[in-house]
Amino acid sequence: MIIIKLGGSLSRSDTLIDCLNAVEKNYQGRAVVIVPGGGAFADQVRLAQQHWQFDDTTAHQMAVLAMQQMALMFKGLKPGFAIVHTINAIQSTLNRQSPVIWSPDITELDNAGIPASWDISSDSLAAWLAKTLSATELILVKSAAIDASLSLHQLTEQHIIDNAFCDFIAQAAFKIQIVNAQSWGG
DSSP, rough: EEEEOOOEEEEEEEEHHHHOOOHHSSSTTTTTEEEEHHHHHHHHHHHHHHHHOHHHHHHHHHHHHHHHHHHHHHHHHHHHEEEEOOOOHHHHHHHGOEEEEEEHHHHHHHTTTOOOOOOOOHHHHHHHHHTTTOSSSEEEESSSOOOOOOOOOHHHTTTTTTTTHHTTTTTOSSSEEEETTTTTOO
């Protein structure tokens, strides 16, 4: 199983549809779960929290809703892909032989003990999902330029990946790739 996280910032250009097309073309017939970033929807949550000063738990729940909105958009762009919300639904849907889009269930994340923090973005949630599903590979597709010589800690310092990502992949048994969308062909 392969987990492919498509960064929310990809939705600001045609890169998103190119990435979805690459997944459809290059991973057909394989067990693939697409994890959407929150994109502009999550950016609005950050702005609202700064303005209204509500707690991180509320912001976390709203940010997960942002990922759900992106999942719906992905589904609108690729009607043949299925949207799934839970680990059990992923496992039962993967035999369809087409990629599935994860629209994370807030209750399942809460029950898994995922902290409500901006240090945890869809990057870390994708890592959590990969670990939970015993995936063989996790691919983070980003709009940012990626210097392949940098370590994961350096990518964190450059804000390419979130602050909690390295903790979420500790002792991971899966391969990890962090790639720029322009150079990624799926």
